[in-house]
Amino acid sequence: MRIGIDVGGTNTDAVLMDGSTVAAAVKRSTSADVTSGIVAALAGLQEQRAFTSEDIDGVMIGTTHFINALVEARGLAPTAAVRLGLPATASLPPFTDWPEHLVGAVGARPFLAHGGHEFDGRTISELDPDELRRHAAAIGAAGIRSVAISSVFSPINDEFEQRAQEIMAAELGPDVAFSLSSEIGRIGLLERENATIINAALRELAERIVDGLAASVTGSGIDAPLFLSQNDGTLMDVEYARRYPVATFASGPTNSMRGAAVLSGFDTCAVVDVGGTTSDVGVLTAGFPREATGEVAVAGVRTNFRMPDVLSIGIGGGSRIREDGALVGPDSVGYRLAEEAFVFGGTTLTATDVAVRGGRGVIGDASLVAGVSDAVAQRALGVIAARVADVVERMRTSSAPLPVVAVGGGSVLLPDELEGLGVVHRPEHFSVANAIGAAIAQVSGEIDKVYAISEGKRASVVDDARQEAVDRAIAAGADPSTVDIVDFDEVPIPYLPGNATRIRAKAVGDLALGALVR
Structure with a gap:
């Protein structure tokens, strides 16, 4: 069995996967120190389905620690x-x-x-x-x-x-x-x-964070290999994470999209992941997140490492509602949702409150939002639906039908249909799709190089590039018998001499857990 954990800004989700079956799933509030939330989530799994350390083959964690540190310029x-x-x-x-x-x-x-x-x-x-x-x-x-x-x-x-x-x-x-x-x-x-x-x-923060994550797992009595999610929907071990913390950026949305693919059965679709703070919209192609093709600005800095093509908007379960429902977010009560929202006895009107008032879900105490007018609730829910539909439309690259899959605990904010897009699919266990995506993640290897291809040598250059990607996946821990090339681009560069061609190849395979030593 595997354990998948996703640490979000509002909630920490965890699942226990027995093969492809969800044996247990919990959602706990993210703690200020983060690791306490992980410990609570692991304890919740034990309550639902008892397991021993020997039962667990691996623990996979997706975390926002590093991107948050950069955005907030701390540590x-x-x-x-x-x-x-x-x-x-x-x-x-x-x-x-x-x-x-x-x-x-x-x-x-x-x-x-x-x-x-x-x-x-x-x-x-x-x-x-x-x-x-x-x-x-x-x-x-x-x-x-x-x-x-x-x-x-x-x-x-x-x-x-x-x-x-x-x-x-x-x-x-x-x-x-x-x-x-x-x-x-x-x-x-x-x-x-x-x-x-x-x-x-x-790098220094990575040492402390990885050690903290490992301590939270071992402190819960689990002695199993620990992996972190990368921003392409695949895994890396803790030593790799210490050296390359930047590879965790945007791992949350990619986990959700991979989880959505498994749960819904769609390998090509738009995925709307509605969390407590933001809604992230991406597109799955052949079961993997579509990658951004150009530079990506992270905290105002232009970069070009691999990142999913994701658009985010400030709408989530914790979004504050103002102006009689006409203004939703972008600020959120975040992990304080269970303290501040009306349905939990708080004094802040949030998107979760209007969803409950509008009959979209059973969360907290519905009697506590009886005083919220139906007009305010419907206006806010309409704003949410329109803004999410607009983002999905912006992510489309053709007029062909594109199924929409909604995941995340906040997806109860969305209607059963989005105007112009059709039915919104909510698969079983949609609220913890991000943790499922972490648990079922695979291992990848990638190359991105410019080659000077001489006449008659193209085939051998392409074969070498593909093999190098496969070799990198195997070196990262993939089972050699499962590795396949899932993405390949070959682009001539006419402004450079020597028949220059940029080749990018990505290989993916299942994690060879049986070969790992505890």
Whole structure:
């Protein structure tokens, strides 16, 4: 059996999965320290279906810790950004176009150095070890504990990033963490560099958070491998999470979409995940979330690492209702819903209250919203339906029919039909689809490179790229017999010489839990 947990801003959901069957499911309020909410959710599972530690093959957790830390600019480590590219790239130094409050939060220190490659592997300039040692001395003197290294076209050739890390680590010692852009972002220097800096700034927090999550699981008497959800709907082990916390961004919506696919039976559909604070809308294609094709702004910073194509709006079960129902959100009472909403004896009119008043669900004490007028409730519910329908329409890429699946505890806010979109499907266990998505998640491997393809060599280059993606999935813990290529793109780049072609391949397989040692 597996346990899936999703930690949201309002609720912490947990499920016990016996194969593909939901054996137990609970929803608990997210605690301020988060780990207490996880412990409470695990205790709730035990109450529904008793199990022993030996029964559990793995625990999968999706968390918003890291994206929240970046958005709120808290818990970020002092970070230096070292870019290898001189004499080119100097016109736009690291941290260009970052919000001022984030620049201050990470104690931004940019450094430019020689190095870098052209797209075909040719060297821009050789590394200067003495230059890197001088930068390391300045970084050490400033008390900086995390370093992000980026090199021009490093996804094609990461040699200089690896060498620069070796040189600087020898000067700075083992207490300084390094993040390399070739391991994090895609083609595109500034966006890849930004993603690497964000990852570096989160490294220290990742150690504390991962240790806390592990302690909450073991403290509940469960001795099983622990995994965290990635932002592409697949899993990573705790050591990977410590090194690449940025990979957890947007894991909540992807878990919900994967769970929706399993519960509804649709492998292509729009998924509306209505939580306590926001509604996230994404599209499933072949059972996996459609990925954003361009840059993604995270907390005002442009990045290009893999992220789902999701639109979010400030509508959820905890959204405040004002102006006689004409204004819904975007602010929310969040995890204080059980204290502040009318149906729980509070004094704040929320979306949950109007849903209960409108007969959409049985939550709390319905008699406590008897004083809310039906007109206010219907007006607010109409606003919610119209705004969600608008977002789903914006996510469509064709006029073909697109089923709509609603999941999340807040999906009771939605009507049975959305205007222009048809029936809203709510599968069994829809309220904990995010935890189910975490529990059934698989393991992936991905490559994204630019190749100079000589005449007659295309087939062998494509085969090598696909095999590299498969090998990465297996190295990440996938069962080799289950790995398949689920996404493949081949795009010629006419503005570069040498028949340049960008190839992206993604392989996915089932987690080989039986091969793991407890």
